[in-house]
Amino acid sequence: MKIAIPVDEKNLESTVCVSFGRTPYFLIYDMNDDAYTFIDNSAATSQGGAGIKAAQNVVDQNVNALLTPRCGENAYEVLIGAKVSLYKTSGTSIKENIALFKESKLPILSEIHSGFHGHR
Amino acid sequence: MNIAVLSGKGGTGKTFVSVNLASVLDHSLYIDCDVEEPNGHLFFKPENINIDNVFVKIPKIDFEKCTGCRKCVDFCKFNALAYINDRVKVFDAICHSCGGCSLVCPANAIYEEDKMIGVIESGFSEKVSVITGRLNTGEETGVPIIKALFKMEKDQEENTIIDCPPGSSCMVMESIKDADYCLLVAEPTIFGRHNLSMVHELVELFNKPFGCVLNKCIESNNPSEAYCFEHDIPIVARIPFDKKMGLMNSNGMIVTREDTDYFDLFKKLLNQIEEEVVL
Numbered sequence: 001m002k003i004a005i006p007v008d009e010k011n012l013e014s015t016v017c018v019s020f021g022r023t024p025y026f027l028i029y030d031m032n033d034d035a036y037t038f039i040d041n042s043a044a045t046s047q048g049g050a051g052i053k054a055a056q057n058v059v060d061q062n063v064n065a066l067l068t069p070r071c072g073e074n075a076y077e078v079l080i081g082a083k084v085s086l087y088k089t090s091g092t093s094i095k096e097n098i099a100l101f102k103e104s105k106l107p108i109l110s111e112i113h114s115g116f117h118g119h120r
Numbered sequence: 121m122n123i124a125v126l127s128g129k130g131g132t133g134k135t136f137v138s139v140n141l142a143s144v145l146d147h148s149l150y151i152d153c154d155v156e157e158p159n160g161h162l163f164f165k166p167e168n169i170n171i172d173n174v175f176v177k178i179p180k181i182d183f184e185k186c187t188g189c190r191k192c193v194d195f196c197k198f199n200a201l202a203y204i205n206d207r208v209k210v211f212d213a214i215c216h217s218c219g220g221c222s223l224v225c226p227a228n229a230i231y232e233e234d235k236m237i238g239v240i241e242s243g244f245s246e247k248v249s250v251i252t253g254r255l256n257t258g259e260e261t262g263v264p265i266i267k268a269l270f271k272m273e274k275d276q277e278e279n280t281i282i283d284c285p286p287g288s289s290c291m292v293m294e295s296i297k298d299a300d301y302c303l304l305v306a307e308p309t310i311f312g313r314h315n316l317s318m319v320h321e322l323v324e325l326f327n328k329p330f331g332c333v334l335n336k337c338i339e340s341n342n343p344s345e346a347y348c349f350e351h352d353i354p355i356v357a358r359i360p361f362d363k364k365m366g367l368m369n370s371n372g373m374i375v376t377r378e379d380t381d382y383f384d385l386f387k388k389l390l391n392q393i394e395e396e397v398v399l
Contacts, residue, residue: 059202074214
């Protein structure tokens with residue numbers, strides 16, 4: 001299974017980015033063989049709709065899950081549409097979050113930007 | 121003559137100045153371009169209201185024809201399109217109705233449908249024609265409503281007062297496009313000075329003649345006035361921080377219709393602007 005995490009820098013010692021839509025990079029991590037790559041988030045400098053484009057970038061990597069501290073309603077719609085599961089990160093360490101995810105200790109991300117309900 | 125009234129922030133007195141300017145003119149048209157929260161109508165209480173709906177074009181996808189090339193998704197600078205599960209998805213609220221996606225689609229799979237985003241209310245208040253743009257809650261931009269406001273039929277002889285949205289956004293630019301004169305309303309605070317500098321920069325960019333109304337003037341020093349001196353901005357009026365005027369205004373009264381002193385104050389302001397435009 002492949003996961004994505006918004007990260008501040010292109011290395012595993014870096015931190016989870018507080019923003020999903022405007023994160024500079026995504027870590028794409030394969031849980032099966034611990035192989036990983038970093039991709040640029042082309043949505044980072046968008047004037048608007050950054051969440052949608054960032055979600056598209058994640059979806060295009062064929063990941064199964066996204067580990068993120070936050071997610072807006074438009075991005076959520078794209079991700080859920082593509083059957084990507086969302087988990088809420090704990091703390092800012094990338095490695096710790098991967099470890100927690102392996103142990104199924106990360107909660108499902110439930111707080112989606114308000115206004116989402118009833119809009120689907 | 122078209123006079124646009126603008127300010128860098130809300131609450132400086134744009135509507136107060138606009139409504140009263142329109143009221144001291146013999147015949148005038150007042151256009152409320154602050155479509156996110158129009159409030160000029162609260163003062164005018166216009167009658168014989170006529171309502172027109174305003175539509176924009178929203179892309180629809182013909183999935184039979186779509187080949188999944190994603191050219192539309194890549195093209196959209198507003199990121200209003202996504203490609204999920206081999207299907208294009210349109211986010212209506214993000215779309216700016218530019219029509220680009222349907223143009224770049226090589227399969228002719230994108231057509232456009234009307235979407236209602238707001239209304240225009242037209243009515244009369246004594247000798248003032250009042251037209252108000254009103255954007256539906258949650259819509260991305262009021263620019264199409266403002267464009268529609270200026271397309272309304274008008275008597276060419278009529279003087280027009282344009283009550284702009286606050287700030288220096290696209291909606292403000294759309295509102296001042298056809299103005300002959302821009303009136304910048306500023307408050308006597310440091311924050312007010314900063315906001316004045318924002319709209320000042322904007323009107324310079326548009327090469328419009330402009331002047332400043334210093335509103336809520338008190339005895340002590342006025343940072344916005346200092347800004348006007350530093351940048352050679354003509355000060356066309358100083359409106360005092362007047363409790364009686366404030367109270368009347370808070371109660372939805374048009375002060376120039378109630379009190380001859382206030383009528384004279386705004387008549388003088390109007391004459392000043394006319395002089396500036398002629399010069």
